[in-house]
Amino acid sequence: MAEENFFDRVYEVVRQIPAGRVTSYGAIANYLGTKRSARVVGYAMGASGAAYPPVPAHRVVNSQGLLTGKFHFASFDLMEQMLASEGIRVEDNKIRNFKEAFWDPSIELSRD
DNA sequence: ATAATGACATACA
DNA sequence: ATGTATGCCATTA
Numbered sequence: 001m002a003e004e005n006f007f008d009r010v011y012e013v014v015r016q017i018p019a020g021r022v023t024s025y026g027a028i029a030n031y032l033g034t035k036r037s038a039r040v041v042g043y044a045m046g047a048s049g050a051a052y053p054p055v056p057a058h059r060v061v062n063s064q065g066l067l068t069g070k071f072h073f074a075s076f077d078l079m080e081q082m083l084a085s086e087g088i089r090v091e092d093n094k095i096r097n098f099k100e101a102f103w104d105p106s107i108e109l110s111r112d
Numbered sequence: 113a114t115a116a117t118g119a120c121a122t123a124c125a
Numbered sequence: 126a127t128g129t130a131t132g133c134c135a136t137t138a
Contacts, residue, residue: 025121029121029133034133046119071119073119
């Protein structure tokens, strides 16, 4: 078994994302202290399919609010479908109210 | 151990 | 604003 410690960190944070909110890979990486490893966060998401409990990877987008990982889901529409189902407005693979729906772990999880 | 890849981010033209 | 280029960190081959 590989050291999924880092992945576990990512999963744990992503799991704390409340419904109707989204965050960016960089924000998660920043919260973990490895803000440079935003790519690794995305990589961890790819392995999230083998993680349990499953993580709401659909709530994780890039800094532009773009659904870059939708092509990695079971179905392309699945990601935006989930987001739309939680109140997230998605237009052209991008989150419209991204600024409103953005959820920063380093802030939200930092409130005592 | 080295090289290549990747669901990102930032900088520059 | 858009496209190209480079950097970063962890995983896989």
